[in-house]
Amino acid sequence: MSIKINNPKKLGISVAGLNIFFTMIALGIMMRRSDVLGAREDSPSYWLWIIVYSLDLLLNAYLLWCMLKRDRFGIVVWLPLTVILLVCRVYSDATYGFLDLIITVYIFISIVLMAIVFYKLRQQSLRLIEPTLHTITTNVTTTHTIIKPNNVTTAKTIIKPDNDQNNRDSEAGGNN
Structure with missing residues (x-):
C-alpha cells in the first residue's frame, strides 16, 4: 500500500503546530484541575502532569523548529518521548473526560502521522542524485x-x- 503525501514537510509542520495547540489545552486543563481540586485532601496531585505538559510543549516547539528546517532528527527525539506520554496518559487516573479522550486519540494519530512524515522525508533524502x-x-x-x-x-x-x-x-x- 502506497501512501501519497505530496509535501511531507508541510504535513509535519501542521502536526507540530497542532501538537503545540493541544499541549497548551492539556496544560490548561491540568492547571485548572490543580487549582480547583488542590484544596481537597483526597485529590491527586496534578503538578507532575503540569511539568510533563510543560516539557512536552517545549518538545513540540523543538519539533516545529526542526520541521521548518526539514530536519528528521526532531522526529527521532519527539517520537519515543511522545509514545511514553501516550502510555502514561492511557494508564493514568489523572486524565479523564471527553476532552482528555480527544487529546489522547490525537496524540496517537500524531504519532502515526509523524512516523509517515519521517518515512517520506527519509525516502526523499535517499533518492540518488544523478x-x-x-x-x-x-x-x-x-x-x-x-x-x-x-x-x-x-x-x-x-x-x-x-x-x-x-x-x-x-x-x-x-x-x-
Whole structure:
C-alpha cells in the first residue's frame, strides 16, 4: 500500500503546530484541575502532569523548529518521548473526560502521522542524485582547470596541449 503525501514537510509542520495547540489545552486543563481540586485532601496531585505538559510543549516547539528546517532528527527525539506520554496518559487516573479522550486519540494519530512524515522525508533524502558529466580542459602553461558540464550521456576528458609552448620548446631544444 502506497501512501501519497505530496509535501511531507508541510504535513509535519501542521502536526507540530497542532501538537503545540493541544499541549497548551492539556496544560490548561491540568492547571485548572490543580487549582480547583488542590484544596481537597483526597485529590491527586496534578503538578507532575503540569511539568510533563510543560516539557512536552517545549518538545513540540523543538519539533516545529526542526520541521521548518526539514530536519528528521526532531522526529527521532519527539517520537519515543511522545509514545511514553501516550502510555502514561492511557494508564493514568489523572486524565479523564471527553476532552482528555480527544487529546489522547490525537496524540496517537500524531504519532502515526509523524512516523509517515519521517518515512517520506527519509525516502526523499535517499533518492540518488544523478551524476553530472563534465568536460575537463587544462592548459599546459597554467595551473588553471576549467570544468564544464556536458549535455551528452558519455564523459570525455579533453587535454589540449598548448601548441605555441611545444613549438617554443622544440626551437629551444634545436639551439642547444
